[in-house]
Amino acid sequence: MSTVHLISHGAVAEIRLDNPDKLNAFTPEMLESLEAHCSALERDREARAVVVSAAPSRAFCAGADITAWAPLPPGEFARGWVRDGHRIFDRLARLSKPTVAAIGAHAFGGGLELAATCDIRVISPTATIALPEANVGIVPGWSGTQRLARLLPEPVIKEMALFGQRLGAERTLALGFVAEISEDVNAASFALAERAAGLSPMSVETAKYMLHAAVGEDRAAMVEALGGGMVSATNDRQEGVRAFQEKRKPKFTGE
Numbered sequence: 001m002s003t004v005h006l007i008s009h010g011a012v013a014e015i016r017l018d019n020p021d022k023l024n025a026f027t028p029e030m031l032e033s034l035e036a037h038c039s040a041l042e043r044d045r046e047a048r049a050v051v052v053s054a055a056p057s058r059a060f061c062a063g064a065d066i067t068a069w070a071p072l073p074p075g076e077f078a079r080g081w082v083r084d085g086h087r088i089f090d091r092l093a094r095l096s097k098p099t100v101a102a103i104g105a106h107a108f109g110g111g112l113e114l115a116a117t118c119d120i121r122v123i124s125p126t127a128t129i130a131l132p133e134a135n136v137g138i139v140p141g142w143s144g145t146q147r148l149a150r151l152l153p154e155p156v157i158k159e160m161a162l163f164g165q166r167l168g169a170e171r172t173l174a175l176g177f178v179a180e181i182s183e184d185v186n187a188a189s190f191a192l193a194e195r196a197a198g199l200s201p202m203s204v205e206t207a208k209y210m211l212h213a214a215v216g217e218d219r220a221a222m223v224e225a226l227g228g229g230m231v232s233a234t235n236d237r238q239e240g241v242r243a244f245q246e247k248r249k250p251k252f253t254g255e
């Protein structure tokens with residue numbers, strides 16, 4: 001059965017795709033599990049960093065499950081498949097914790113878009129990345145022309161999306177798309193995640209919000225979260241709430 005697991009390793013949590021017979025292609029059930037895991041991770045204060053991995057297979061993820069979306073009429077395809085997937089990938093991209101994608105094998109289409117939701121990536125020397133949607137008559141739909149276009153230069157995205165080019169690991173490193181090439185992507189990804197997990201969680205979370213606000217990843221929510229976090233730490237907030245409860249006029253000090 002295809003699924004996505006959430007596995008706790010103490011301070012590091014692992015989100016693991018598990019559909020190896022179909023090259024870890026994303027089914028609707030997997031999307032649902034991923035969304036539930038993102039919600040659970042936001043509530044889990046023990047988990048301070050996340051590794052996104054996949055069961056061993058010829059692909060880290062070969063994209064969206066073609067047999068699942070192929071029968072959908074256009075309206076349902078747009079609403080139920082593209083927009084749901086997009087929303088759920090956004091959820092992962094906007095997680096308050098640092099994330100690492102362990103690209104142990106090929107990352108195609110939705111698999112590449114999934115890797116792009118992570119803060120950093122590690123790739124195996126034999127893995128490639130590609131946007132093969134034009135081979136099956138569709139277009140990237142889970143942020144491949146949006147978030148990915150922030151991470152890679154436009155001509156490179158065009159090479160993949162318009163010319164069907166696959167990029168090898170060395171090229172992804174030269175482009176800065178991955179942090180490192182490793183024979184053991186899981187070990188390398190966990191090492192990076194452990195390092196992030198040892199840093200100040202509030203510093204890491206706040207820096208992620210600031211960077212996301214700067215690059216336009218959920219900018220409106222990031223700005224409000226940063227402002228909300230700052231003002232909620234003031235004495236004036238406590239005084240305001242106390243005054244409301246005691247039905248009196250608040251005495252604000254500006255501190």
Ligand code: COA
Pocket residue numbers: 021022023025058059062063064065066067106108109110132133135136138
């Ligand atoms: N959706 C559904 N099933 C998929 C899949 C996908 N995106 N990608 C691979 N599979 C299935 C294959 O149908 C095959 O199933 P079967 O064993 O029941 O026949 C199995 O996974 C293995 O794939 P196969 O094509 O035999 O492996 P390969 O190593 O020869 O080729 C790829 C690997 C990735 C080049 C090839 O599978 C491929 O092109 N997949 C589609 C990639 C794609 O277009 N992604 C975007 C989708 S929106």
